Amino acid sequence: MSIFSRFLAQLRKIFSSVCVPVPVELLLVFFTLKHLPLNFLSQMRLTLLFLTFLTFSANCYKILVYGPKFGHSMSSFLGSIADTLVDAGHDVTSLISIIDPEVSDGAKKSTKLFVAQSEATGKLYSDFTKAKADFLEMNLYDPIGAYFAGKFFSKLTATQCRAVLESTVLLEQLKNEMFDVMILENFDMCGVALTEIIKPKSFIGSSSHVAFGPQLEEFGIPAFPSFDPSLSTFRMNVHSIWDRFLNVYADLLVRWSYYYMRTEIDELFQERFGTAFPSVKLIATHSAYNFVNSEPLIDFATPTVAKTIYIGGIGIRKPKSLSSDWEKILALRDKTVLISFGSVCKSMFFPLEVKRAILETIRTLSEVTFIWKYEDEDEFTINEASKVENLVLTKWMPQSDILNHPKLTAFITHGGMGSTLEMARAGVPGIFVPIFVDQPRNAAMMEYNGLGKILNKFQVSNSTKFVETIKEVIGNMSYQEKARRISAMLRKKPHTPEELVVKHVEFAAEFGEATALRPQSHEMTWIEYNNVDIVLIGILLCLFILVVCMKIVLALTRKIGKAKKKIE
Numbered sequence: 001m002s003i004f005s006r007f008l009a010q011l012r013k014i015f016s017s018v019c020v021p022v023p024v025e026l027l028l029v030f031f032t033l034k035h036l037p038l039n040f041l042s043q044m045r046l047t048l049l050f051l052t053f054l055t056f057s058a059n060c061y062k063i064l065v066y067g068p069k070f071g072h073s074m075s076s077f078l079g080s081i082a083d084t085l086v087d088a089g090h091d092v093t094s095l096i097s098i099i100d101p102e103v104s105d106g107a108k109k110s111t112k113l114f115v116a117q118s119e120a121t122g123k124l125y126s127d128f129t130k131a132k133a134d135f136l137e138m139n140l141y142d143p144i145g146a147y148f149a150g151k152f153f154s155k156l157t158a159t160q161c162r163a164v165l166e167s168t169v170l171l172e173q174l175k176n177e178m179f180d181v182m183i184l185e186n187f188d189m190c191g192v193a194l195t196e197i198i199k200p201k202s203f204i205g206s207s208s209h210v211a212f213g214p215q216l217e218e219f220g221i222p223a224f225p226s227f228d229p230s231l232s233t234f235r236m237n238v239h240s241i242w243d244r245f246l247n248v249y250a251d252l253l254v255r256w257s258y259y260y261m262r263t264e265i266d267e268l269f270q271e272r273f274g275t276a277f278p279s280v281k282l283i284a285t286h287s288a289y290n291f292v293n294s295e296p297l298i299d300f301a302t303p304t305v306a307k308t309i310y311i312g313g314i315g316i317r318k319p320k321s322l323s324s325d326w327e328k329i330l331a332l333r334d335k336t337v338l339i340s341f342g343s344v345c346k347s348m349f350f351p352l353e354v355k356r357a358i359l360e361t362i363r364t365l366s367e368v369t370f371i372w373k374y375e376d377e378d379e380f381t382i383n384e385a386s387k388v389e390n391l392v393l394t395k396w397m398p399q400s401d402i403l404n405h406p407k408l409t410a411f412i413t414h415g416g417m418g419s420t421l422e423m424a425r426a427g428v429p430g431i432f433v434p435i436f437v438d439q440p441r442n443a444a445m446m447e448y449n450g451l452g453k454i455l456n457k458f459q460v461s462n463s464t465k466f467v468e469t470i471k472e473v474i475g476n477m478s479y480q481e482k483a484r485r486i487s488a489m490l491r492k493k494p495h496t497p498e499e500l501v502v503k504h505v506e507f508a509a510e511f512g513e514a515t516a517l518r519p520q521s522h523e524m525t526w527i528e529y530n531n532v533d534i535v536l537i538g539i540l541l542c543l544f545i546l547v548v549c550m551k552i553v554l555a556l557t558r559k560i561g562k563a564k565k566k567i568e
Contacts, residue, residue, distance in 0.1 A: 061180040061509040063092045064200060065110065066191040068160065070099035072343040073418045074185060077208035077293050079106025080315025081183060081501055086110050088502045095174065097190070099125060099160050103343075113170065118163035124156045137351070137458075138436055150257025158264035161190035165272060174198045180509035186215055186290070189265040189280045196269075196283060202512040204505065205284060206291040209417050209438040210299065211308070213251050214258045218284040220305050220519035225251040228302045234432075234440035234454055235447070285522040288508035291501065293417055297489055298424050299445050307517040309504055313421045313490065314497035319404035326402065329392050333369045335409040335474055338402055340373040342414045345435045348375045353461050355380055360463040362391050365470060368409070373397055403428050409474045410452075415439040420446060427487030429479035431469055433457050450482040 063085055067078040078094070085092045092110035098117040105112060117125070139145060165171070175198050182200035184191030186207050195203045207215060212231050213223045227238045230250035237243045262280050270277045287307070295312035322330070330336050339358075341347055347355070362370045371392045374381060381393055399419070402408055403426035413419045415432040420442045423430055430452035432443035446452045453473050459465045473479050527533050 061090045061506065062177060063090050063505065063509070064095060064174065064177070064179045064182045064198065065092060065107065065184075066095045066097075066182060066194060067106070067185045068097045068099050068157070068188045068190075069101070069103050069105065070188070071208075072103055073416055074187070074208040075103050075106030076315060076418060077106070078183070078185060078206070079104075079108065081206065081291065081311075082107040082110040084314065084498045084501050085505060087498075088506075090505075093174075093177070093179075097160055097164050097188075099156065113174075115160075115164045115167055115170070118160060121156065121160040121163065124152075124159060128152070128156065146253040146257055150260040153257065154260040154264040157188050157190060157261060158268050161188075161193075161265060161268060164190060164194070165268070171197055181288070181505055183291070183505070186211075186218070186284065189262060189284075192280045192284050193265055193269045193277075196278065197273075202288040202508045203286075204289045204291060204508055205287040206293075208293050210294045210441060211290070211292050212254060212438070212441075214255050214262075218281060219287075219290050219308050220285065220521055221303055221308065222521075223251070224302065228300055229441050229444050230254055231438045232436075232440050234434050234444045234456075236444065285518065286513055288513045288517075289504050291504075293421075295421060295424065295490065297493075298420075298449055298451065298486060300448065305517070305519060307514075309500055311497035311500050312417070313425055314501060316422055316425055317400065319401045319426075320398070322398065322401055322405060326398070329369065329371065330402070330405055330407040333367060333390065334407075335367065336369040336371065336405075336407050337365075337410045337412060337470065337474070338371050338373075338397075338399070338408060339412040340397075340399065340414075340419070341433065341435070342416045342419065345414060346375045347373065348378060351461075352380065356384070357461040357463045357466065359385060359388060359391075361466040361470065363388050364463065364467050366390050368470075368474070371397065371402070373399075400426070410470070410479075412470070415443040415446070417442055424451065424483070424486055425490050427484040429473050429483045431455055431473055433460055449486070450478060451486060452479065 063082075065078055065082040065085075067074060069075055075096075082092050082094045086109040092107075094105070094107040094110045094112045095115070096105060096107075096112060097115045099121060101117055171194075179198065179200040180202070182191075182195055182198060182203040183206055184195070184203060186192065186205045187209075192205070205218070210231075211219065211221075213225070216223045225248045226244055229236045230247050231254050232250045233247045235243070236247055266277075266279050289307050289309050291309050291311050293312050293314070294310050296310055299310075299312075339347075341350075350358075358372075362368075362372075366389070369390055369392065371394060372385075373395070374385070374393045375395055385391060385393055400422055403411060403423055408426075408428055410431060411419070411423050411428050412431045412433065413423070415430075415434045416439060420430075424446075430446060432439075432446060432452055432454045433456075434440040434443040434454065435457055443452075443454045447454050453469050455466060455469045521529055
């Protein structure tokens with residue numbers, strides 16, 4: 001290999017993942033040329049200039065990440081994808097539609113554009129905020145509740161989507177950018193429909209939670225409620241007819257809610273762009289890939305397709321050392337249990353009797369230190385909680401760092417996907433109190449794999465049951481052993497979530513949608529997909545054969561009867 005070839009190879013290696021503006025590229029080239037020997041310059045100046053320019057330019061793609069600012073887990077998931085792509089050297093823009101102004105942006109490194117919360121969205125969201133206190137008492141199998149929840153969320157997302165569509169200058173600017181890839185959150189179907197307006201070369205759907213029934217079908221994956229738990233199913237024995245019935249029922253409730261969300265967005269876009277505008281369901285089937293925030297090593301084994309990429313755990317950073325204050329807390333007793341119910345259903349909103357039951361549970365297990373994330377100081381914390389010796393209250397904590405501390409014994413959690421993946425990677429078993437949305441299913445998969453126990457949210461006020469559940473998890477070493485084994489497996493996986501995201505986004509940017517990855521089932525009617533026509537033909541054929549056989553039997557019977565009469 002010549003000196004020039006070796007030099008160019010090194011230059012490619014250094015800058016192949018860097019997306020640099022043209023003027024900076026030229027400065028880098030001339031800076032390099034300035035320090036080369038004169039005889040080398042005289043032979044290679046122009047070649048080096050053009051090849052280096054092409055090297056820098058060819059590896060940078062323009063990517064748009066669209067998502068609503070609605071829930072910490074969703075923003076964090078999309079933000080992690082955006083930041084990962086920035087780190088890989090791509091030009092990434094995050095378009096953030098604000099539903100909840102208090103949630104973090106998620107993305108830290110990409111260029112950020114915002115669509116402000118509209119006045120109508122603000123009014124709707126204030127109603128949602130008031131309802132947070134009722135989540136702990138919400139019945140997940142209530143059809144009336146499911147109906148109103150579906151109507152509310154569909155109206156909320158559609159109202160903010162209208163604000164996005166009214167940002168006509170911004171949308172025109174984004175269309176003119178000619179993005180190579182657009183990444184969106186499937187739950188907010190506004191992003192799916194926007195791909196028809198912004199016109200990226202290709203788009204990738206994503207799910208910040210586990211994919212479920214109607215979403216699976218958009219991906220081209222058949223849904224099997226006979227063995228795949230629905231979002232609101234937290235325990236399922238596949239051999240129990242009652243459990244399977246409840247799961248089918250829960251799946252129907254989820255589909256009911258999802259139907260309203262789709263319908264609202266379809267009506268909004270067809271009202272603005274005409275009835276020929278394609279449905280969200282149809283658009284979603286043309287995604288290049290679908291990123292799912294789930295981890296197959298802890299999830300239920302279900303059918304999948306090649307375009308579904310599991311990136312559970314993206315954005316989980318390496319744990320850092322704890323401060324001396326936290327180290328002292330974790331050193332107080334041999335066992336420490338962390339308590340956090342997430343950012344939506346906050347502990348401070350729990351009914352007083354529930355908070356007192358948790359306090360009684362903590363008081364009973366005096367040999368264990370409990371760290372409880374409690375969002376604000378109130379009469380309960382001042383007059384009651386502060387008097388419990390083995391309880392540490394905190395408004396904020398470095399959750400990931402504490403989970404990875406060797407003195408942490410268990411985690412009492414709502415079972416949000418972010419927390420679930422963090423604890424699995426840290427090797428910590430859990431006590432799960434699923435409250436709503438995907439949390440029941442997340443808890444179910446962890447219990448199924450022996451990584452914790454579920455406590456029904458309606459049993460939290462029963463301190464005796466709560467104590468029994470905690471004792472089982474912290475006293476039975478099988479939970480610790482299985483958690484450590486899963487942690488080791490996750491750390492040694494062949495590909496990290498970040499690598500999977502970068503490789504598949506770059507592939508989609510270069511080639512667009514691979515039509516071979518789109519199942520033919522998307523073009524089939526319900527009758528064709530379920531072979532109803534074949535079944536009907538089979539039934540008719542069986543009936544025809546039965547009728548023919550009956551006629552033959554009757555004819556033979558009559559013939560035999562006549563023969564007997566002649567003999568007589």
